[in-house]
Amino acid sequence: MATEQPDDETEGIGSDPESRSGRPWKLISAVSLAVVLAAIPLLALRDRSKEKRDDTSAIPQKTQPTPSGEPAQFYRGPNGERIMRGVSDPLNSPEKLEQYKAIRDQWMRNVELQLEGCNDQELRDVLSFLKDHHSLVKPVPQGSRILDVPKNPPYFSLAFLTENGHFNGEFWSRFRKNTSAIAFFDPTNRLLVINDRVPMTDIWKAIVVTHESRHAQRYTLKPYDWEDEQTFCYAELDAHLIQNRLIAHAGGERYKVALEAAVQRMSDEMRKNGLIPGEGFIFPDEVFYGEIEEIFGPSLSETERHLRRTHCGFDVIFHLVEISNEVPKAYKQKVRAIILRTIYKDEGLLPVRATGAKKP
Numbered sequence: 001m002a003t004e005q006p007d008d009e010t011e012g013i014g015s016d017p018e019s020r021s022g023r024p025w026k027l028i029s030a031v032s033l034a035v036v037l038a039a040i041p042l043l044a045l046r047d048r049s050k051e052k053r054d055d056t057s058a059i060p061q062k063t064q065p066t067p068s069g070e071p072a073q074f075y076r077g078p079n080g081e082r083i084m085r086g087v088s089d090p091l092n093s094p095e096k097l098e099q100y101k102a103i104r105d106q107w108m109r110n111v112e113l114q115l116e117g118c119n120d121q122e123l124r125d126v127l128s129f130l131k132d133h134h135s136l137v138k139p140v141p142q143g144s145r146i147l148d149v150p151k152n153p154p155y156f157s158l159a160f161l162t163e164n165g166h167f168n169g170e171f172w173s174r175f176r177k178n179t180s181a182i183a184f185f186d187p188t189n190r191l192l193v194i195n196d197r198v199p200m201t202d203i204w205k206a207i208v209v210t211h212e213s214r215h216a217q218r219y220t221l222k223p224y225d226w227e228d229e230q231t232f233c234y235a236e237l238d239a240h241l242i243q244n245r246l247i248a249h250a251g252g253e254r255y256k257v258a259l260e261a262a263v264q265r266m267s268d269e270m271r272k273n274g275l276i277p278g279e280g281f282i283f284p285d286e287v288f289y290g291e292i293e294e295i296f297g298p299s300l301s302e303t304e305r306h307l308r309r310t311h312c313g314f315d316v317i318f319h320l321v322e323i324s325n326e327v328p329k330a331y332k333q334k335v336r337a338i339i340l341r342t343i344y345k346d347e348g349l350l351p352v353r354a355t356g357a358k359k360p
Contacts (some may be wrong), residue, residue, distance in 0.1 A: 097138075101147075103196055104136055107209060114206035123210070126242060129215040131219065133344050134158040134192070139172055146189070156220045157191045181301065182208045185215040187226045191215050199300040203250050204307060211243040229350065232266045233337040240340070244315045254295045262288035262316045263323070277324040281339055284316045314340075 080288035111127055118124065137157045144159055182205075183194045192212055200208075218224070218235060225231050250256060262284045270282060290311050298307040318336050323329055327335055344350040 058303075073154050087194065097147075099161065100138060100162065100342065101136065103162060103318075104158070105164050105355040106195060107160075107205065109195075110202050111206045111209055113251060114203055114246065118246075120245055120249065123242065123245055123249075124215050126210055126217055129217040130209070135180050137191075141172075143189075152332060154220050156185075157189065157218045159191060159193050161193065161195045161197060163197050182307070183212040185212045185219070187215075187219050187223070189231045190216075198303050200304045200307075201297060201300055203296055204299075204304050207243050207246055207250075207311065209306065211239045213241045214239040230337075232350075233344075234333075234343045236340055237333070240311075240314055241318065243311065244318070247311065247315060251295050254291075258288060258295065259316060259319060262291075266320055267324075268317060276326045277321050278334070281317055281342075288312070329336075 009054045028175070058163055062258050067201045108131055109129070115124060115127055132152050133150050133155045135155045135157050137159050138147055139161070144157060146157075149155065182198055182200065183192065194209065215235065218238070219226065224235070226235065248259075251258075265285060266282060267277075267289070270276065270280065270284075273280075273282075275281075286292075289309050289312070292308050293299065295307075299308060317339060321332055321335050321339075324332075341350065
């Protein structure tokens with residue numbers, strides 16, 4: 001089911017719509033420290049630095065001195081690409097280059113395998129876009145160097161952080177420091193970065209890649225102002241709803257039953273505290289998180305465990321909003337976007353400007 005926009009798009013998500021009874025829709029954040037910590041790895045993926053960056057396909061046009069003081073010279077790589085001598089390049093041999101491409105192929109095959117038997121055409125379109133429109137690039141100190149260009153424009157760049165990569169230079173410093181981030185789409189450079197160094201099950205690798213590929217697909221086909229708060233939140237919601245459909249496909253009937261039970265428990269708990277969907281929210285209980293580990297198998301790292309809790313926690317919250325009779329249909333999408341905004345903003349993790357504010 002394609003995501004829908006609220007009927008009244010003139011209202012910013014910073015303003016709360018009136019319910020049919022005239023009661024204001026006020027979100028009350030009820031996020032505990034433990035829940036925030038569970039959400040941080042996901043939010044780290046959305047790090048969008050405003051620092052100026054080098055062009056991702058930039059190749060030096062002039063010779064530069066090597067560390068020894070001698071002029072640097074270009075030589076041709078195995079695919080005809082220019083490589084500058086005297087610059088650290090973790091993929092400057094044919095063997096390492098083939099290993100790098102094999103990592104790309106493995107991630108692509110994995111997403112395809114996880115979608116076997118799935119009839120969700122929109123999900124399949126995201127995978128097709130990832131496969132057909134990416135340009136594989138390799139990290140170098142100046143930014144990245146193009147290895148191949150897809151036949152079907154427009155395209156975005158795809159890079160992998162690997163165990164044996166050295167990724168020197170200012171451009172890659174933030175990725176070296178944030179070793180727990182699994183994937184990240186950088187709209188400024190139209191660059192999707194995947195971290196191959198964190199242990200994770202195949203299904204959650206596919207889920208993370210689907211989320212970021214959705215961002216790459218939407219921005220590459222029709223660039224938007226991702227630094228605008230409202231636009232950012234709706235784009236983030238869209239990516240979550242897409243990935244939730246892959247979670248549902250992979251989890252099958254067991255996940256459906258666990259999800260519905262978690263939604264009911266959450267609804268009961270909220271009513272005990274005098275809250276209804278749209279006026280407040282809580283996160284699922286530990287029973288649901290334990291069931292997630294049973295359904296999908298044990299997480300392979302603490303990072304994956306946090307991601308599962310974040311992704312599936314949002315899935316429960318969004319389902320509760322969807323089935324709630326108290327939330328008018330025209331506002332369901334808006335309320336879900338506000339929930340995302342509330343969590344991101346309360347923790348200082350909303351890397352955008354308020355809607356209507358001028359660009360710096």
